[in-house]
Amino acid sequence: MIEExxxxxRNLLENKELDVIIGYGxxxxxxxxxxxFxxxxxxxxxxxxxxxxxxxxxxxLNKRKAYPKKGWKRTGIIGKGCDIRAITQLIAENQLSRDExxxxxxxCxxxxxxxxxxxxxxxxxxxxxxxxxxDVQVPYECDFFPGEQQKIDRSGPYEVSAPQVLNLLNLKTDKRFDFWQQEFDRCFKCYACREVCPHCSCNICITDRTTPTWIDQAPHLKGVFGWHITRALHLVGRCTGCGECTRACPVDIQVDLFNQRMKDIVQNSFGYKSGYSETEKPPLITYMTEDKENFIK
Ligand code: SF4
Ligand code: SF4
Ligand code: SF4
Known part of the structure; x- marks a missing residue:
């Protein structure tokens, strides 16, 4: 596979059809x-x-993180199915154009x-x-695939929720709160979870804004809860379940459990699966006159 x-x-670089290929070494x-690179x-x-x-x-490919570099018109990228979900979501949110x-x-x-x-x-x-x-072990949206690509039915639910999410949901609310209190007690606000996330795309993150200060910046429990709840809400219907936020956390907080739960809620409420369509917009960043919420009319 890798030889193909x-x-x-090699052909695409020789013919100058790509400026760079991002992959693994x-x-x-x-x-x-x-x-x-x-x-x-x-x-x-x-x-x-x-x-x-x-x-x-x-x-x-996230431009807030300064890629692609100036002058790179077309970037090649090696994508597992879950990575292609992230690329698809960036395109759906106009953060990236398909022809770039x-x-x-x-x-995989x-x-x-x-x-x-x-x-x-x-x-x-x-x-x-x-x-x-x-359900994306065989990628669904790519320009090149080594070998024969099979058609796979992906109309079912998009399931990435770890068993830990389900275990947490089975706890009483006070016990669940205790769990998060213990987890967030370790958070010292290094923001690695934000920096590694393909969908944290704001030029200035709300937690860095000081005029006014929206979120208490101190790494005490109140500030940490404020940060994580805000981040989870900003990623509703946008997180594509890569799990990088949890992997990057130096103190092993399972940050993505929040996002996984949000993903399930959005899927059940709106039938929306993030990362599966380049044209469909996440429900919480769109407005339609027939929206049910009367308070926004
Ligand atoms: S979720 Fe796992 S199995 Fe599926 S494409 Fe990503 S890395 Fe591969
Ligand atoms: S990576 Fe971990 S310690 Fe750093 S801000 Fe995120 S949750 Fe907190
Ligand atoms: S799993 Fe974490 S890093 Fe990946 S898209 Fe979701 S919030 Fe971002």
Whole structure:
């Protein structure tokens, strides 16, 4: 598979159809891979793909994070199905235009939840929770696919909710609050969860605004709750379940449990699945005169 991708990538770079290809390369030790930016045909042999390719590369297509670089007109990107969901959502929100990006879809059986868990194989103990009920192992929207692409019915619900979400929902409200209180007690507001998220796209994040100050910036419990609840609301119907926020958290807070729950609510209430359509807009950032909420009329 990877040879097919490398050959095709080489052709596109030689013909100057792409300025850069963002993919995965070997990392600093054998358990790790790292994002690579391939600009010359002779560099394409650095591209690899296997279950260590955890990183969600669409973060590099988010213009708030200064990519693509000036002068890059068309960027190639290696995309697992869940990454393509993120790209699709960026296009749906007009953060990216479809013709700026060329997607190399890769078939994927899952990735490890964390590099430290890689022992040479993928198993139930080290597979990322998002992979358990994945319906995009065969990508659905790409410009190049190695081999024959099968048609898969994706009309069913979009399921990435970890068992932890369901366990939390079974708790009484006060116990659930206790859980979050204990989790957020560790948060020191480094904002890694924001920086790694492909859909945190504001030029100035609400938590950084000081005139007026919308969210208490101190990392005490009140400020931390304010930050996480606001972030979860800003991502309603937009989070595509990559799980990167949780993976990036240096103190292991499962930040994405909030977003997974929100995803279920939006899906059940509006029938909307984020990341599956380049044209359909998330329900909470659109307005229609026939909206039911009388208070906005
Ligand atoms: S969610 Fe699906 S596409 Fe994404 S890494 Fe897991 S199995 Fe692969
Ligand atoms: S990455 Fe973790 S510690 Fe940092 S702001 Fe997010 S939840 Fe808090
Ligand atoms: S909120 Fe977390 S899981 Fe959702 S898209 Fe952002 S980084 Fe990924």
């Amino acid at each position: 991708i490398r050959n095709h990538a 070997e990392g600093s030790d054998p358990t790790r891979t790292t994002p690579v 391939i600009r010359k045909p002779e560099e394409v042999d650095r591209l690899i793909f296997d279950p260590r390719c955890i990183n969600s590369l669409p973060i590099y 990006v060329y997607i190399f879809g890769v078939p 059986q899952g990735v490890v939840s964390h590099f430290s868990k890689w022992d040479g194989g993928l198993n139930d103990d080290n597979r990322a929770t998002k992979c358990a009920k994945c």
